[in-house]
Amino acid sequence: MANILLTTRCNRSCPYCFAEREMAGSDVDSLMSWENLIYIADFLLMSGQRRVSLLGGEPTIHPECVDYILYLLERGFDVTVFTNGMLGKSRREEFRRHLTGISRERLTFVCNLNDPLQTPAPHTERERIEEFLSLMGPWVSPGFNIYRPDFTLDFLFDAINRFGLKRHLRLGITHPIPGKGNGFIRPAEMRQVVERLYSYREIFEATRVSPGLDCGFPMCKFTDEELGWLNRFRGSPHFRCGAAVDITPDMSVYHCFPLSDYQRRSLFEFDSLLEIEEHFRQLRQQIRVEIAGIFEECDGCRQREDDVCSGGGVCQLLNRFVDEAPVRIPEIEHEIAKNRHPL
Amino acid sequence: MKLPKIVIPYNKTLLRSMSGQIVAVRVKSIPQAAEAAAHVRDSGNALFCVIVEANSPLAELALHDGIKDIPLAIMAPAMGKFRRVTAILPVLRGGNIRIYLPCDRPDNITSLRLLSSLGIHCCALFAPGETNWEELADLMTYAVLERAPHAPIEPFEFIASSYEPSSYLDWGRIFFDDPRHFLHLDARGRVALSRREASMGDFIAAGIAEIAAADEFPAISERINSWRYRLAENHPCAFCAGWKICLGRFAPEAGEDGGCAGFFQEMLDVARQRGAQRAGGEELRVWQP
Numbered sequence: 121m122a123n124i125l126l127t128t129r130c131n132r133s134c135p136y137c138f139a140e141r142e143m144a145g146s147d148v149d150s151l152m153s154w155e156n157l158i159y160i161a162d163f164l165l166m167s168g169q170r171r172v173s174l175l176g177g178e179p180t181i182h183p184e185c186v187d188y189i190l191y192l193l194e195r196g197f198d199v200t201v202f203t204n205g206m207l208g209k210s211r212r213e214e215f216r217r218h219l220t221g222i223s224r225e226r227l228t229f230v231c232n233l234n235d236p237l238q239t240p241a242p243h244t245e246r247e248r249i250e251e252f253l254s255l256m257g258p259w260v261s262p263g264f265n266i267y268r269p270d271f272t273l274d275f276l277f278d279a280i281n282r283f284g285l286k287r288h289l290r291l292g293i294t295h296p297i298p299g300k301g302n303g304f305i306r307p308a309e310m311r312q313v314v315e316r317l318y319s320y321r322e323i324f325e326a327t328r329v330s331p332g333l334d335c336g337f338p339m340c341k342f343t344d345e346e347l348g349w350l351n352r353f354r355g356s357p358h359f360r361c362g363a364a365v366d367i368t369p370d371m372s373v374y375h376c377f378p379l380s381d382y383q384r385r386s387l388f389e390f391d392s393l394l395e396i397e398e399h400f401r402q403l404r405q406q407i408r409v410e411i412a413g414i415f416e417e418c419d420g421c422r423q424r425e426d427d428v429c430s431g432g433g434v435c436q437l438l439n440r441f442v443d444e445a446p447v448r449i450p451e452i453e454h455e456i457a458k459n460r461h462p463l
Numbered sequence: 464m465k466l467p468k469i470v471i472p473y474n475k476t477l478l479r480s481m482s483g484q485i486v487a488v489r490v491k492s493i494p495q496a497a498e499a500a501a502h503v504r505d506s507g508n509a510l511f512c513v514i515v516e517a518n519s520p521l522a523e524l525a526l527h528d529g530i531k532d533i534p535l536a537i538m539a540p541a542m543g544k545f546r547r548v549t550a551i552l553p554v555l556r557g558g559n560i561r562i563y564l565p566c567d568r569p570d571n572i573t574s575l576r577l578l579s580s581l582g583i584h585c586c587a588l589f590a591p592g593e594t595n596w597e598e599l600a601d602l603m604t605y606a607v608l609e610r611a612p613h614a615p616i617e618p619f620e621f622i623a624s625s626y627e628p629s630s631y632l633d634w635g636r637i638f639f640d641d642p643r644h645f646l647h648l649d650a651r652g653r654v655a656l657s658r659r660e661a662s663m664g665d666f667i668a669a670g671i672a673e674i675a676a677a678d679e680f681p682a683i684s685e686r687i688n689s690w691r692y693r694l695a696e697n698h699p700c701a702f703c704a705g706w707k708i709c710l711g712r713f714a715p716e717a718g719e720d721g722g723c724a725g726f727f728q729e730m731l732d733v734a735r736q737r738g739a740q741r742a743g744g745e746e747l748r749v750w751q752p
Binding site: 153154155158161162163165166184186187190191194195214218 | 544545546549552573576577580581609610611612613
């Protein structure tokens with residue numbers, strides 16, 4: 121599935137933001153145009169895609185966000201919008217008038233929520249988010265980015281019950297932007313994260329909420345019991361790193377936010393999504409020639425060789441290169457060198 | 464040549480005065496369209512279509528299921544907010560409708576592409592002197608060569624599908640502007656060669672009865688063959704590579720910035736590509752054996 125970035129602006133500042141480099145490096149007024157959106161819709165349809173995600177920045181900032189959602193639905197796509205839920209009153213009213221009649225099977229909002237205690241936000245922010253959840257709750261899947269090992273999930277179960285959200289919790293671990301030094305989960309902290317997640321097992325069961333793991337979790341950090349539990353939910357977990365395929369307002373395409381600097385291309389260079397995925401598969405392969413995974417044990421690991429697990433995300437591997445030995449592939453080395461900390 | 468279709472303003476008296484004609488009626492609003500269609504059918508004439516010359520954007524028009532069976536040519540100044548268009552999309556898709564938007568505004572060129580991508584047959588209305596030929600060329604390429612499913616955008620689709628390398632092509636009929644196919648009457652029944660001439664009071668006959676056979680009527684045959692004068696005048700258009708599908712339609716603009724020339728040359732190329740695709744293979748290029 122491809123992600124369309126409607127804008128590179130955001131109205132929030134999360135401590136773990138791994139889109140920060142992309143946001144900072146782009147034109148703040150950069151907005152996805154109708155011409156480009158129609159081109160992308162044609163491109164994806166011709167690639168056999170029927171699902172699309174809208175991202176930002178904060179996609180709901182785009183003045184024509186509602187129209188874009190309606191257009192993509194009319195083109196036959198199922199649409200997922202990744203939002204922080206901080207919508208102003210007039211935008212909420214637009215959502216109420218035009219989106220609350222859409223089937224919940226076809227339109228989903230993944231609302232990234234932060235722990236109010238660990239990541240406190242101003243009262244007005246919290247208020248706006250709650251008003252959004254009150255309005256669009258049945259269309260919303262909560263999302264949570266784990267950026268410290270002592271995270272809590274209680275507030276999310278509370279939100280699911282209070283606002284009638286979809287009973288699926290999307291969990292991501294925050295990724296390093298190679299060379300950026302942002303807050304992220306280190307390989308050594310992975311087991312602690314998994315244990316913490318598993319400690320919520322009874323609440324997941326009692327509230328009938330299913331956990332969904334985003335990319336970057338290494339399989340070996342789960343016990344067989346933990347894997348068995350995860351496999352009991354619809355859409356069993358995967359541990360592979362793949363291209364998110366992010367398309368920016370200026371029609372650049374890159375692997376994912378943390379790798380937005382790496383082998384970035386123009387969408388116009390490709391004829392199908394398959395070609396783009398192949399381009400980024402080669403990128404991952406080039407990097408994996410250098411290093412098998414984020415742990416020493418990844419080298420020679422059967423699950424790694426069978427491609428059941430990627431041994432962590434490519435961005436985590438590249439982050440090691442930035443501070444460690446240079447790699448052999450000149451093009452990647454050149455891009456890494458730009459991110460290396462000056463001595 | 465049989466008598467062309469008649470384009471008239473919606474006027475019951477005028478309709479009653481004719482019979483056996485194929486008629487296109489001009490109205491100002493959608494509610495008038497259903498009424499006009501019924502009156503044409505009751506008058507003993509055949510309805511070709513109802514032309515809605517709306518003053519408000521497409522999104523603001525009160526389209527409803529009741530007009531589904533009426534052939535409609537809706538000429539609107541703009542599309543309007545997409546969110547409001549979604550409410551009338553089922554009618555636009557299910558009806559016998561073609562949307563005309565003037566392409567002197569960049570947002571209308573985008574709207575034409577958008578409507579086409581949603582399966583709505585539409586048409587670019589050229590605005591002399593105001594046309595952005597480069598943007599129009601992008602739209603034309605999309606209309607003819609884009610492989611993703613979309614509805615036709617006229618006149619590009621008509622040109623691409625009707626183009627014959629060995630003959631000239633006049634596509635004015637798409638805009639009801641070709642006396643071979645359409646004559647325009649005013650409320651008093653006077654006949655003009657085009658909508659513009661009818662509104663300017665430039666008439667060729669006091670009534671349609673004066674015209675027994677169109678190709679024998681001097682004013683009509685002169686207009687049909689008027690493009691030949693460009694050749695006699697050594698007009699720059701006559702030397703343009705796009706001449707065969709333009710026939711000097713934009714002669715007043717030609718030579719100023721050459722925009723129309725570039726566009727029609729590209730249109731010709733695209734039409735050839737379409738022809739080659741229809742023939743079952745890609746067009747053979749000069750570097751191919």
